[in-house]
Amino acid sequence: MSSVDGRSARQSKRYSVTALYLSMSANERDMEIEDDLAKAQKTLRDLKTKISAQSKKNFVLEKDVRYLDSRIALLIQNRMALEEQNEVANHLDDAADVQEGSFPNDEKTQRYGNLLFLLQSEPRHIAHLCRLVTMAEIDSLLQTVMFTIYGNQYESREEHLLLTMFQSVLTWQFDNTPEYSSLLRANTPVSRMMTTYTRRGPGQSYLKVVLAERINSLIELKDLDLEINPLKVYERMIAQIEEDTGSLPATLPKGVTAEQAAENEQVQAIIEPRLTMLVEIANSFLTTIIDNLEETPYGIRWICKQIRSLSRRKYPDAQDQVICTLIGGFFFLRFINPAIVTPRSYMLVDGTPAEYPRRTLTLIAKMLQNLANKPSYAKEPYMAKLQPFIHQNKERANRFLNDLCEVQDFYETLELDNYVALSKKDLELSITLNEVYATHSLLEKHSAELAKDENSHLNVLLQELGPAPAQLPRKENKAISLPLFSKWETAIDDLTAALDITQEEVFFMEAKSTFVQIMRSLPSNSVVMRRPLRLEKVADAAATLRNDAVMVRKGIRAMELLSQLQELKVIDRADSFSLLRDEVEQELVHLGSLKEKVIDETKKLDEVYRTIRDHNGYLVGQLETYKSYLHNVRSQSEGKQRKQQKHQVLGPYKFTHQQLEKEGVIQKSNVPDNRRANIYFNFTSPLPGTFVISLHYKGRNRGLLELDLKLDDLLEMQKENQEDLDLEYVQFNVPKVLALLNKRFARKKGW
Amino acid sequence: MRQRREYHIVVLGAGGVGKSCLTAQFVQNVWIESYDPTIEDSYRKQIEVDVRAICLDLTLQEQSNLPRCGQGFLLVFSITSLSSLNELAELREQIIRIRDDENVPLVIVGNKSDLEEDRAVTRARAFSVSQHWGNAPYYETSARRRANVDEVFVDLCRQIIRKDITAAQAGEQEAYSRRRERPIRHGRRRRREKQRCNIL
Numbered sequence: 007m008s009s010v011d012g013r014s015a016r017q018s019k020r021y022s023v024t025a026l027y028l029s030m031s032a033n034e035r036d037m038e039i040e041d042d043l044a045k046a047q048k049t050l051r052d053l054k055t056k057i058s059a060q061s062k063k064n065f066v067l068e069k070d071v072r073y074l075d076s077r078i079a080l081l082i083q084n085r086m087a088l089e090e091q092n093e094v095a096n097h098l099d100d101a102a103d104v105q106e107g108s109f110p111n112d113e114k115t116q117r118y119g120n121l122l123f124l125l126q127s128e129p130r131h132i133a134h135l136c137r138l139v140t141m142a143e144i145d146s147l148l149q150t151v152m153f154t155i156y157g158n159q160y161e162s163r164e165e166h167l168l169l170t171m172f173q174s175v176l177t178w179q180f181d182n183t184p185e186y187s188s189l190l191r192a193n194t195p196v197s198r199m200m201t202t203y204t205r206r207g208p209g210q211s212y213l214k215v216v217l218a219e220r221i222n223s224l225i226e227l228k229d230l231d232l233e234i235n236p237l238k239v240y241e242r243m244i245a246q247i248e249e250d251t252g253s254l255p256a257t258l259p260k261g262v263t264a265e266q267a268a269e270n271e272q273v274q275a276i277i278e279p280r281l282t283m284l285v286e287i288a289n290s291f292l293t294t295i296i297d298n299l300e301e302t303p304y305g306i307r308w309i310c311k312q313i314r315s316l317s318r319r320k321y322p323d324a325q326d327q328v329i330c331t332l333i334g335g336f337f338f339l340r341f342i343n344p345a346i347v348t349p350r351s352y353m354l355v356d357g358t359p360a361e362y363p364r365r366t367l368t369l370i371a372k373m374l375q376n377l378a379n380k381p382s383y384a385k386e387p388y389m390a391k392l393q394p395f396i397h398q399n400k401e402r403a404n405r406f407l408n409d410l411c412e413v414q415d416f417y418e419t420l421e422l423d424n425y426v427a428l429s430k431k432d433l434e435l436s437i438t439l440n441e442v443y444a445t446h447s448l449l450e451k452h453s454a455e456l457a458k459d460e461n462s463h464l465n466v467l468l469q470e471l472g473p474a475p476a477q478l479p480r481k482e483n484k485a486i487s488l489p490l491f492s493k494w495e496t497a498i499d500d501l502t503a504a505l506d507i508t509q510e511e512v513f514f515m516e517a518k519s520t521f522v523q524i525m526r527s528l529p530s531n532s533v534v535m536r537r538p539l540r541l542e543k544v545a546d547a548a549a550t551l552r553n554d555a556v557m558v559r560k561g562i563r564a565m566e567l568l569s570q571l572q573e574l575k576v577i578d579r580a581d582s583f584s585l586l587r588d589e590v591e592q593e594l595v596h597l598g599s600l601k602e603k604v605i606d607e608t609k610k611l612d613e614v615y616r617t618i619r620d621h622n623g624y625l626v627g628q629l630e631t632y633k634s635y636l637h638n639v640r641s642q643s644e645g646k647q648r649k650q651q652k653h654q655v656l657g658p659y660k661f662t663h664q665q666l667e668k669e670g671v672i673q674k675s676n677v678p679d680n681r682r683a684n685i686y687f688n689f690t691s692p693l694p695g696t697f698v699i700s701l702h703y704k705g706r707n708r709g710l711l712e713l714d715l716k717l718d719d720l721l722e723m724q725k726e727n728q729e730d731l732d733l734e735y736v737q738f739n740v741p742k743v744l745a746l747l748n749k750r751f752a753r754k755k756g757w
Numbered sequence: 758m759r760q761r762r763e764y765h766i767v768v769l770g771a772g773g774v775g776k777s778c779l780t781a782q783f784v785q786n787v788w789i790e791s792y793d794p795t796i797e798d799s800y801r802k803q804i805e806v807d808v809r810a811i812c813l814d815l816t817l818q819e820q821s822n823l824p825r826c827g828q829g830f831l832l833v834f835s836i837t838s839l840s841s842l843n844e845l846a847e848l849r850e851q852i853i854r855i856r857d858d859e860n861v862p863l864v865i866v867g868n869k870s871d872l873e874e875d876r877a878v879t880r881a882r883a884f885s886v887s888q889h890w891g892n893a894p895y896y897e898t899s900a901r902r903r904a905n906v907d908e909v910f911v912d913l914c915r916q917i918i919r920k921d922i923t924a925a926q927a928g929e930q931e932a933y934s935r936r937r938e939r940p941i942r943h944g945r946r947r948r949r950e951k952q953r954c955n956i957l
């Protein structure tokens with residue numbers, strides 16, 4: 007958001023407008039500037055587009071993988087009826103990339119273009135729809151809304167429209183929820199929306215940049231047991247004693263109560279230092295989060311701000327503490343904690359954390375939450391031991407939650423963004439046919455509520471479109487690029503009136519942006535660059551430039567604008583057009599520091615992009631594995647086994663110990679260092695879905711060990727989070743083995 | 758001496774319906790007024806001399822993993838929220854899938870029965886859900902008034918114990934016939950059939 011620094015509202019409007027004007031004109035070929043800033047900005051823009059597209063892809067893939075996760079166990083146990091196998095297979099076929107396509111005819115394209123333009127630019131319709139749909143319908147609606155309709159996650163107009171929609175749903179929720187305690191908690195459309203929102207690019211980058219390192223360093227300490235539940239500590243303790251000594255002393259009976267365990271001195275001695283460590287770790291998390299206030303995505307902060315102002319309005323007597331609880335109910339509960347508790351699903355770590363670190367992370371999440379909420383130690387009395395952490399940090403946490411809310415609103419820029427969008431001819435939405443049809447049918451289903459007024463634009467469009475088409479089979483679903491435009495052409499003149507912008511202001515904006523462009527294109531050693539700027543000289547220098555028609559045109563236009571503004575008495579030649587001049591100078595200063603910022607941001611986003619691409623690779627691999635497996639099972643149950651057996655044997659492929667170690671396939675090796683160079687492995691697939699891994703020692707004919715593996719065994723192990731595959735001499739990592747097999751033995755259909 | 762038994766009970770349902778309050782009432786006899794959303798809590802309670810219930814009070818982060826070790830499930834909704842009832846359907850499906858058992862012990866609980874004036878789910882509606890779900894028992898409870906709290910847990914424990922006994926008798930045979938259905942695998946490394954439970 008642009009800063010205002012105490013200038014008058016009128017000026018501030020101009021200020022933000024110019025920024026927009028710049029971004030708008032950057033799209034116009036002949037106005038394009040080629041300085042370093044422009045190049046850096048372009049790289050950043052491209053990167054953002056890629057992140058937006060990729061995070062949508064991942065979101066969809068994750069759903070597919072989750073769906074299969076839930077069904078693969080049945081399949082492995084051979085307990086899935088053939089019918090369901092077919093259903094699963096259909097679900098998967100061509101799940102990968104949807105082909106490009108178009109609507110059956112131009113008329114449809116145009117009408118849907120009108121409809122989606124309306125939905126995008128007037129968020130109230132979708133906001134209303136979100137309250138009407140069932141919880142079963144809301145997930146796919148939100149997917150379309152967050153990743154498609156407002157899918158350009160870094161574009162201010164779409165982001166702001168999305169937030170406007172949020173606000174409308176939030177306000178309704180506040181008005182219709184009797185107790186504030188359940189406001190953001192119960193599974194309402196709002197809470198779903200918030201969760202989905204945090205999965206957009208900016209939220210994901212924040213988590214990656216701010217939390218990944220902390221979490222990873224914790225996870226590396228696989229054996230660090232920080233359990234503080236006395237009962238569990240006691241049980242682990244006596245199990246250990248029993249293992250070490252073969253028996254238990256009479257003083258340590260089995261099956262004690264929680265109170266008895268808590269009173270045991272040995273238990274207390276174990277817990278004491280753990281409390282200190284937990285507090286230390288939780289402190290470091292909190293400090294990181296607080297220090298990164300400025301990294302927190304604008305949208306997330308703005309939602310916090312809405313929660314604060316809506317709560318204040320609804321409960322005027324509420325204490326600051328109550329309000330902080332509500333803000334924390336979003337920020338910690340919906341955004342930070344899920345990532346801490348299940349870091350893998352947020353791409354923050356590679357594997358599922360081991361048992362001890364997992365528990366530590368859960369405890370940390372509880373501690374952070376207790377900061378925001380009034381904890382009731384009645385539930386887990388041992389948590390009370392961590393109270394000092396709450397006392398020490400309560401104040402700074404509340405201050406932080408309030409600081410989160412300190413962001414500017416965007417309404418003003420939004421109006422102007424919309425204005426810009428309308429004047430652009432090339433608004434487009436990339437969307438799939440099924441997304442369009444699903445949205446259409448939801449609108450149709452709820453049209454009685456949504457389009458009460460017969461003459462409303464929405465109703466007119468729905469009437470024109472007629473009944474919503476059914477969902478297409480996955481194969482026929484197509485990705486289309488839908489041109490968006492309003493059915494009701496609003497002339498820019500009317501809009502200026504509606505937006506409360508005068509013709510003078512339009513000229514002023516244009517003048518400012520033209521001068522800035524000229525300044526950016528002129529060589530920096532030119533005399534006209536000296537401050538204070540003399541605008542006529544600048545215009546003149548551009549207009550008389552040799553061999554640069556574009557600059558000449560800009561120079562002439564700049565002169566025209568100066569005299570028009572002079573006539574309108576907006577600026578005055580007598581004071582060297584100081585009003586305009588000061589703003590141009592200020593803008594240039596702002597742009598100067600902008601370049602650093604742009605480069606900085608690009609670096610961060612690069613990292614994010616790499617992560618989500620890796621994650622995409624992982625998801626695609628997982629999907630492939632499941633698919634091949636499914637094909638296998640099906641062709642077997644269709645009785646084609648004999649035919650399949652004619653399949654040629656694949657392999658053997660040879661891998662050295664070193665290779666597999668490097669790829670992480672070998673996660674532990676008992677082979678002495680000096681022998682490793684002599685060890686190698688052969689991977690063979692005699693049949694689809696069957697593998698033989700053998701371990702060899704150089705120079706010996708016979709393998710030391712041979713292991714028959716079935717793909718379904720591996721999948722089952724993975725499903726149960728069993729990551730070790732024991733080969734006596736070495737331990738393989740199950741997911742990595744799967745990835746390797748996937749790469750090496752991919753047969754056309756089935757392995 | 759009889760073997761000590763432990764049963765794993767999982768309490769599930771939408772946010773804010775009162776799962777933690779119910780569990781706290783059952784285990785500790787306390788009423789909690791304030792709302793402290795759960796991340797993941799576990800409790801134990803001695804039911805009989807040698808039977809303990811381990812209660813896992815969860816909240817679902819989106820569709821995070823259900824624990825595979827649960828032997829019985831309390832599916833809780835609030836009678837003041839229809840959508841909280843609707844959400845149970847998906848949960849039940851997941852449970853059946855994970856346990857791989859249509860008749861997994863479960864009890865449907867309509868909590869906050871003290872808020873009669875805010876009732877949004879009629880008894881008839883809840884009963885019809887129960888009928889559709891193989892006549893799973895339905896109770897209305899109030900954690901606030903401690904009404905029907907012990908009953909739901911006891912009912913669930915009874916179901917689990919009954920199942921445990923039948924399973925012990927039929928167990929061997931079942932396991933055998935199940936294995937035969939599976940494709941023949943040579944050189945397969947059998948792992949323990951027992952489900953691992955990381956959470957408890």
Ligand SMILES: Nc1nc2c(ncn2[C@@H]2O[C@H](COP(=O)(O)OP(=O)(O)OP(=O)(O)O)[C@@H](O)[C@H]2O)c(=O)[nH]1
Pocket residue numbers: 187191770771772773774775776777778779789790791792793794795796815816817868869870871872898899900901902
């Ligand atoms: N009137 C009334 N309020 C209840 C009852 N049970 C719980 N509540 C209130 O509902 C709110 C939420 O209760 P919890 O038990 O924390 O809800 P939960 O289901 O554990 O919620 P999550 O942990 O977020 O999933 C608290 O403010 C309770 O005081 C009840 O039987 N009657």
Ligand SMILES: [Mg+2]
Pocket residue numbers: 776777778793794795814815816
């Ligand atoms: Mg709870």
